[in-house]
Amino acid sequence: MQLLDGKIASAHYKTEIKNQVNLILSKGKRAPHLAAILVGENAASKAYVASKVKTCAELGFESTLITYENSVSQQELLDKIKFLNDDKNIDGILVQLPLPKHIDENKVIEAIHYNKDVDGFHPVNLGKMMLGLQSFVPATPNGIMLLLKYYQIKTEGLNCVVIGRSNIVGTPMSILLSRNSEPGNCTVTLCHSKTKNMKEICKNADIIVAAIGKPHFVTSDMVKEGAIIIDVGINRIEAPETKSGTRLVGDVDFDQVAPKCSFITPVPGGVGLMTIVSLMKNTLLARALNN
Numbered sequence: 001m002q003l004l005d006g007k008i009a010s011a012h013y014k015t016e017i018k019n020q021v022n023l024i025l026s027k028g029k030r031a032p033h034l035a036a037i038l039v040g041e042n043a044a045s046k047a048y049v050a051s052k053v054k055t056c057a058e059l060g061f062e063s064t065l066i067t068y069e070n071s072v073s074q075q076e077l078l079d080k081i082k083f084l085n086d087d088k089n090i091d092g093i094l095v096q097l098p099l100p101k102h103i104d105e106n107k108v109i110e111a112i113h114y115n116k117d118v119d120g121f122h123p124v125n126l127g128k129m130m131l132g133l134q135s136f137v138p139a140t141p142n143g144i145m146l147l148l149k150y151y152q153i154k155t156e157g158l159n160c161v162v163i164g165r166s167n168i169v170g171t172p173m174s175i176l177l178s179r180n181s182e183p184g185n186c187t188v189t190l191c192h193s194k195t196k197n198m199k200e201i202c203k204n205a206d207i208i209v210a211a212i213g214k215p216h217f218v219t220s221d222m223v224k225e226g227a228i229i230i231d232v233g234i235n236r237i238e239a240p241e242t243k244s245g246t247r248l249v250g251d252v253d254f255d256q257v258a259p260k261c262s263f264i265t266p267v268p269g270g271v272g273l274m275t276i277v278s279l280m281k282n283t284l285l286a287r288a289l290n291n
């Protein structure tokens with residue numbers, strides 16, 4: 001079993017990105033600029049955004065963090081997005097999800113100009129991705145593809161099961177893995193809450209991408225010997241033995257599944273780090289489009 005270590009892979013891609021930023025700066029041009037909007041006091045969301053802002057500084061990007069109380073109106077949020085759309089010094093815009101229930105997430109996503117949608121959630125970008133055209137690919141699926149590429153894992157002809165059909169991870173992941181590319185060229189089955197015989201389907205998979213948001217959902221009896229396991233889940237569970245009383249685990253029962261695998265991602269330290277790298281690559285692309 002070999003770990004697909006997000007720390008090692010992300011460091012490689014960060015070096016590439018930083019070199020490209022230095023090249024931009026050497027030509028007397030401004031650095032890429034990412035604007036992040038955070039609504040409310042959700043601890044996980046605050047941690048994610050702080051990590052993104054920190055990575056921007058590490059790579060030489062400019063960043064602007066805009067925070068709102070949970071009570072912010074949808075219109076105020078949309079007005080701010082319009083302002084950022086019109087600001088030529090802002091290359092990328094992200095709104096950290098989830099949002100309060102009184103705000104329509106789809107309206108917020110669609111309000112971001114697709115050339116600044118570095119999360120890759122806008123319908124235009126999702127449509128272009130499906131057609132294989134240049135676009136901003138959703139950060140987590142693209143991060144997984146970068147991870148597979150870094151470890152030179154050959155995926156052509158493999159059976160892949162993606163568990164979870166969200167527009168953010170599962171559905172775009174299934175499209176990317178089935179595309180005529182490397183990584184790619186997989187035969188993909190997309191499983192979800194209504195799937196029957198999921199255990200049997202997973203046992204035939206060469207690759208399993210678990211993105212269902214349920215701790216330890218994938219167990220050893222669902223995995224065949226030599227499978228490649230990509231764990232997207234980040235779940236906080238009770239752990240009395242730790243100082244905080246909680247710990248992070250994935251959607252995969254790592255301790256039981258890992259011995260059967262050829263490759264597996266850890267949680268934390270796996271896909272999450274690659275998501276941020278992918279976001280930075282999208283922001284760099286946005287800077288080129290906004291040249």
